[in-house]
Amino acid sequence: MRQVQVEDESAPVHLRRVIVYATANANLFIRELGELVVAGFTELGFEAALLLDQKPGLPGDDLLQIVLTPHEYYNLCLLESVSPREAREVTRNVVLLCTEQPDTSWFRQNLRWACYARAVADINAVGVRAYRQLGIRTHHLELGFHEILASRVQQPLLERQVDITFLGSLTPRRDLFFSRHASFFSKYNCHLRFVPLGFAKTESSRSYLSTGERNALLANSRILLNLHYSGQRYFEWHRMLLGFANGCCVISETSVGFGPLIPNRHFVMVEKDELIDACRFYLEHPSECSRIAGAGHDFVRDSLRQSHGCRKFLLDLTRDETSNFDMQPADFGDDPAPADLPLALAKSLKQAARGDLWKALGSDLRKMLSRSEMTMAHPSPEMPSILTKSLSQARSGVIEERAAYHQRLQEQASRRKRGEKVWTLHENAAFSDSLAPQISVIITLYNYEQFIEGCAESIGR
Known part of the structure; x- marks a missing residue:
């Protein structure tokens, strides 16, 4: 029997089995996440398995049951065979492992079941914070490295054929960015793969690469470019780990929730408008590109394994169930300050x-x-005289x-x-007292005064 010692607790957790439930109708990368989590628990010595399209069983002292990506599992699998009432009863025995960004409809669909669950977990600190702000007990199950993420054959960075690879869903924000910079990307050998939204991507989806094809592509790419899905600075951990595992130099738009990785040491982090200049620099300076790629690969392989994230999650879950759970919103204080970029x-x-x-x-x-x-x-x-004065005043302004x-x-x-925040949030008493505020009003302080009155009136309507 595997025993995980809990900090400050004399009694060990007598767990022997971990089962992760998912549906075969889900996106392929969701099943890959399930396989990654199972690999992490297996490395810790547990009997772990990923089961597709099966209903969770009865609880047991030696058993941990996890439902991966609830909105897909319930809508595409569980509710096809049981009533909503029975689904709620089943949920009391499981941990819901969520993977969606807080600004999406999929995140909101998870809330339907979160209040019934034994506990909720999320793969990203941004998601953890969002659920906790809604009053839901939520833990962080951090993703990490395992050999299943990496291609068995990896070319040295300088011998790789693909200069820049981008893999992600097609959103208006990404569409605008890549169309604006089409002339830059046309100068290099790029693999830019945009996947349509609106349906689950499986092995048969023509727009989606299989696991082996994707890993082989990344193992032959110098740079993996990361541009966020939306305006949220959500660090896309699964995609980033694939880049690290396959030896890419990862260049990402500014993010939060990336700790313990150090920006500009393990990966490159710049603002969206600086991504093109950063890509150009690292392609023109292959030694710098290799340095970043090697540092990122070595760090996740040696210090950020999936088993580490699984063990920390078990400790947090046990502490939650044996003492009062701290419902303070998760912060991003664990994000290290960025290292200096190359001087040039x-x-x-x-x-x-x-x-x-x-x-x-x-x-x-x-x-x-x-x-x-x-x-x-x-x-x-x-x-x-009026025009002269007007021009002078306007110019001075x-x-x-x-x-x-x-x-x-x-x-x-x-x-x-210096690693400090570049903005300050001011919350009034009503916002602070509400677990789930429904309306947020943002009033800009420069150049939009003509819209403020209409904005305020729209709230009354």
Whole structure:
């Protein structure tokens, strides 16, 4: 019998078996997550298995039952064979392992069953925080490395044939980014695979690579590019681990929940508008590219195994069930501060930001001159002096606003380098007292004053 000693507890957890339930009708990568979690528990010495399209059994002291991705399992499997009432009873014996981003309908569908479960877990700290804010006991089951993620044959980075690979669903945000930068990607050998939303991707889906094909592709790719699904800075752990496991240099848009990985040491992390410059730099500096790829691969292989995440989850679950559970929202304090980017890249990004500032200034001046030309079409006797004064005031206002913007930009860069947050959230008493606020109102402080009145009126309607 496998015994996992709980910190500060004298009694061990007498677990022997772990069963993960999923449906064969789910997305292929969900089943891969199930196989990864099972591999982690197996490495700890448990009898672990992934069962497809089966109903959880009776509880037992030596048994842990996990339902993977509840919204798919219940809708595509369990409710096909049992009533909602029986499904609720079954749920009391299982841990629901969730995988969806908080801004999606799939996340909200999981809430239907979460209140009945023995416990809830999520693979991402962002998801854990969102569930806890809704008053749901939730734990973090961290994903990690296992050999099943890696291709058996991996080319040295400098000998790889694919310069940049992107794998992800097609969303408007991603569509706009790649269309804007099509000329850049056309200069390199890229594999950009966009998967449509709206249906489960299985082995038969033509837009989806099989596990072996995908791992072989990544093992022959220099850079794995990560652009978020939406505006949430959600770190896509499964995709990132595949990149690390197959020796890619991972370049990601700025994220949260990536700890214990260190940005710019184990992977490259920059803002969305800086991704192209970062890709160009690392393709033109293969030694730097190899350094990042090697550091990421070695770290997850040696220090971030899936078995580590499974063991920590068991300790947290046992502590929850033997003492008062801390319902404080999860924070991202475990995210390490980014390491410094290579000096040449940091300088290039700074120059690009300064160039964007001058472009914005030019745009403001063109708009100002356009308004002036309209005024000139209907002159008045006082126009010369009024126009001169107006132009001077407008120019001064633009310069002051852009100087303030540049100052804030520099302060943000300095804070980000120190690992500090670059924004502050102010919550009123009503928001703080509510477990699930239904309406959020964001009022911007610059350049959108003409919309605020309409925004406020829409709330009343």
